[in-house]
Amino acid sequence: VGYAGQATIEESFATGNVTGYAALGGLVGFAQTVQIRNSYATGDVTGIRDDIGGLIGLLTGDEGDALFRCYATGRVNEIRRSGGLIGSHYPPENLFACSYWDMYTSGHLNSSGGVGKTTPEMLQEATFIDWDFTDIWDIDENSSYPFLRNNDFSLPEGPPDRDNDLGALYVSGPEVNFVDSLQIHTVYIFNMGANPQSNFEVRLLDGCNNLLGSVMVAETLDRFESLEVEVEWTPGFIQYTYLRGEVVLTGDEYEPNNITTGYPVRVYNGFSGGDGSEINPFMISEGEQLYL
Numbered sequence: 001v002g003y004a005g006q007a008t009i010e011e012s013f014a015t016g017n018v019t020g021y022a023a024l025g026g027l028v029g030f031a032q033t034v035q036i037r038n039s040y041a042t043g044d045v046t047g048i049r050d051d052i053g054g055l056i057g058l059l060t061g062d063e064g065d066a067l068f069r070c071y072a073t074g075r076v077n078e079i080r081r082s083g084g085l086i087g088s089h090y091p092p093e094n095l096f097a098c099s100y101w102d103m104y105t106s107g108h109l110n111s112s113g114g115v116g117k118t119t120p121e122m123l124q125e126a127t128f129i130d131w132d133f134t135d136i137w138d139i140d141e142n143s144s145y146p147f148l149r150n151n152d153f154s155l156p157e158g159p160p161d162r163d164n165d166l167g168a169l170y171v172s173g174p175e176v177n178f179v180d181s182l183q184i185h186t187v188y189i190f191n192m193g194a195n196p197q198s199n200f201e202v203r204l205l206d207g208c209n210n211l212l213g214s215v216m217v218a219e220t221l222d223r224f225e226s227l228e229v230e231v232e233w234t235p236g237f238i239q240y241t242y243l244r245g246e247v248v249l250t251g252d253e254y255e256p257n258n259i260t261t262g263y264p265v266r267v268y269n270g271f272s273g274g275d276g277s278e279i280n281p282f283m284i285s286e287g288e289q290l291y292l
Helices: 287-291
Strands: 003-010 028-037 056-060 066-068 086-089 095-097 100-102 115-117 166-172 176-178 183-191 200-205 211-217 226-233 239-248 263-268
Touching (some): 166 200, 166 263, 200 226
Parallel strands (some): 028 066, 066 095, 100 115
Antiparallel strands (some): 200 239
């Protein structure tokens, strides 16, 4: 649905991929004054501009408009105001009760609403709090996402079936870094493929995809297992950039999830002296250091 206004959507689903310009969602692109209940979307969503979400791109309307017991699993490309479930919404009083998205398959740690879960969690009934698995929903435990009992076309569907598929979800570390000072950033890796994986490379990239550092990982990751990998970086000059994590596996069958979304960092010159203690405070050489 491209636009839904003053509407109620119940026990509905969409599986097709969505491609367009802006305000795109797996189920509804632009939702205005709506109630959406017991619905889901599994298709990938790819946009060029703002407001891209796995279920809804842009949600606006009256206070109290809401999603109840909904989810999304499709991959959402990185864009301003994008999210695994919702791209953006206002007013802030909108409700997202018991609604979820798959962080692994969507490639998004964040959403404008809802709760992010890992793929194994999304395959378990216990994850979906206050959902009716007697009359409305059903699930093949540990094998499928929830599906609708009363919709003949809603069938059990699990995560993508690939043998070799490593993904990178996010990178974290200090937002403030210093020239010629060793920094450590962490890249979160997960295995979406059926085969165990080892001997793969984890990279740290800047906003222009230049290589900043890398680590070879010998540890074995089984299906759905995750790992936090530390990568060292020593900045060489003052800059403002976005850091990305990347996982490189020979024979990887799905490349879109190999690189994380950007993580903003700043690099400053180091302090001229001192250790930051009360008796020996840092010495500054430029005004910007007053705000560090």
